Amino acid sequence: MGATEQIGSIDKGLKKELAELSGQKLESCYMCGKCTAGCPVAPYQDFGPHMVMRLAQLGNRSLLKSKMIWNCVSCGTCYTRCPNSVDPGRVCSAAARIAKREDTVADKAALALREKFVESIKNHGRLHELTLAVQMKMASHDYFADIDMGVPMLLQGKFPIFAHNIEGLHDFQKLFEKHYVEKKDDHKEGGK
């Protein structure tokens, strides 16, 4: 394994790929930290979006082992706060795609949640929360966490028992296949 392939090393190829996949001018970020100050998930992660940008600028491969890239919820707050119109959320997403391909996923539960979420959208055109909740419970074997919240929600009809497909599901699925490129791109690049 060459030096540039080691986690934490500097990899100009990674920097280039992150810039291409995210569509962001990485050098436009000057580390002001406004993105991290507004990011709703940063306080619970290993670091915030400004550090994602710094590691991306450096092509530092430790970014691919970050929890932050898996727990970004694409809310866009960072982008709206950035004085330089940089979108760290897109860089998180690009880094997550590369981490998945290179099997350096730091938060497997977040990856499973993302995949099940997309599967539900693909199958029904919308999220079926109950199926997703059951799938995540089975994956984690943590069956009773949140039960005090889940049961009342179920009884109040907040979690429909059966999934309802959107109108025009067939047309939606054709669009989904055409435009949801993550899986196809990763496959093309030799990933999972």
Ligand code: SF4
């Ligand atoms: S898009 Fe991601 S990185 Fe940006 S503020 Fe939202 S959660 Fe944080």
Ligand code: SF4
């Ligand atoms: S707000 Fe913009 S310029 Fe400031 S640290 Fe975040 S990405 Fe960089």
